[in-house]
Amino acid sequence: MSCAGLSWRDSMDCERYASHLGLDRDAVAEVEVLIPTGYGLNCEAETRAAFELLGARVRLVHVFDLLADPSALEGAKIIAFIGGFSFGDHVASGRIFANRLRFGLGEALARFVAEGGMAIGMCNGxxxxxxxxxxxxxxxxxxxxxxxxxxxxxIGNERLGYRDAWVRMAVDEDSPCVWTEGLGGEGAVIEAPSRHGEGKLVFADEALRSQLEAEHRIPVRYADAEGRPTQDWPANPNGSVGAAAGLCDRSGRVFGLMPHPEAFLYPENHPRWIARRDAGEDPGYGLGLRIYANGLRAASQG
Known part of the structure; x- marks a missing residue:
C-alpha cells in the first residue's frame, strides 16, 4: 500500500489507522484522489495528509493545468475541493473559482460524477x-x-466577521451521504475547526429546502453541547437555517461542509486532547479521519 512513501511516523500511523477504521488496505491503495490547488487555495497539505494517512494515492494538480487539460481527471476516483481563499474571495467566496471551473471544466466534472466519481469539499471548496x-x-x-x-x-455570517473556532456537528443517520455513514447516533457528534466569514447556507426557495430536508440531504448540522442541532451562536457560527453545516447530492457520493475535518487528523489537534486522553475518550487518531475513511471505503468498493 502507499503507506511506504510516508515519513516514519506517518507510515506507522497509516498502518494503524487503516486497521482501526476497518479499511481494506490493498483496495484503498488503488484509489487515487485528485486535489486542485493554487489561486489562493491553501489546505492542500492537510487534505493530502487525510487521504495519505489512510493509504490512498494523492495527486495535486494546479487549477490552471486542470483547466488546460481536463483529461487530468482521468484515473481519479475522488476529487477534493480544499479550503482557502480562492481568488482572494473577490466578488464572493468561491464565486470566481466556481465560474472558472464551470466554463472550463463543467462537462468533464459532470461526466466524472455521472460515471460514479466522488467529491468532497471543505469550507472554500x-x-x-x-x-x-x-x-x-x-x-x-x-x-x-x-x-x-x-x-x-x-453568504455572510449573521454575525458579520470572520469566525475561527471549533464546532460540533450532529449527523443525520438517515442521510444517503456515504462520507458520514455510521457516524451518527444519539449524542454522537463530529468535531472540527470552523473558520469562515461567509458560511450561512441559504436556499433558492422554501420548497427546495423542504425537499432536501425530506431526502435527508443535509447530513451534518451545527450542534450544541448536548449534540442537538442549534441556531444559537457560537455553536452555530453563521446562522444557517436549520443549523445546516453541509449538503450531499442525491447519490450521496458528493458531499460538502463548511467546517474542516482535515484539520483533525491527530488527537493532538483537538484543543482538549489531554483531557480527552485522560478521560479515556481518545481513540488514538483524529476523529476527522472517519469522514475520509468512509469516502475511501466507498470509492474502493465501487
Missing part, C-alpha cells in the same frame, strides 16, 4: 461546489452530463 451546481446537484429530471444550475448559496 464547499462554497465553490454550491456555486458550481455540484451541490445539491441535478434533480431526478435533469441530465447528468451537464452541471446543474446553482440552487443554493453560502
Amino acid at each position: 464547499f462554497q465553490a461546489m454550491v456555486k458550481l451546481g455540484l451541490l445539491p446537484g441535478p434533480t431526478a429530471d435533469e441530465a447528468g452530463d451537464q452541471l446543474a444550475p446553482q440552487r443554493v448559496s453560502v
Whole structure:
C-alpha cells in the first residue's frame, strides 16, 4: 500500500489507522484522489495528509493545468475541493473559482460524477461546489452530463466577521451521504475547526429546502453541547437555517461542509486532547479521519 512513501511516523500511523477504521488496505491503495490547488487555495497539505494517512494515492494538480487539460481527471476516483481563499474571495467566496471551473471544466466534472466519481469539499471548496451546481446537484429530471444550475448559496455570517473556532456537528443517520455513514447516533457528534466569514447556507426557495430536508440531504448540522442541532451562536457560527453545516447530492457520493475535518487528523489537534486522553475518550487518531475513511471505503468498493 502507499503507506511506504510516508515519513516514519506517518507510515506507522497509516498502518494503524487503516486497521482501526476497518479499511481494506490493498483496495484503498488503488484509489487515487485528485486535489486542485493554487489561486489562493491553501489546505492542500492537510487534505493530502487525510487521504495519505489512510493509504490512498494523492495527486495535486494546479487549477490552471486542470483547466488546460481536463483529461487530468482521468484515473481519479475522488476529487477534493480544499479550503482557502480562492481568488482572494473577490466578488464572493468561491464565486470566481466556481465560474472558472464551470466554463472550463463543467462537462468533464459532470461526466466524472455521472460515471460514479466522488467529491468532497471543505469550507472554500464547499462554497465553490454550491456555486458550481455540484451541490445539491441535478434533480431526478435533469441530465447528468451537464452541471446543474446553482440552487443554493453560502453568504455572510449573521454575525458579520470572520469566525475561527471549533464546532460540533450532529449527523443525520438517515442521510444517503456515504462520507458520514455510521457516524451518527444519539449524542454522537463530529468535531472540527470552523473558520469562515461567509458560511450561512441559504436556499433558492422554501420548497427546495423542504425537499432536501425530506431526502435527508443535509447530513451534518451545527450542534450544541448536548449534540442537538442549534441556531444559537457560537455553536452555530453563521446562522444557517436549520443549523445546516453541509449538503450531499442525491447519490450521496458528493458531499460538502463548511467546517474542516482535515484539520483533525491527530488527537493532538483537538484543543482538549489531554483531557480527552485522560478521560479515556481518545481513540488514538483524529476523529476527522472517519469522514475520509468512509469516502475511501466507498470509492474502493465501487
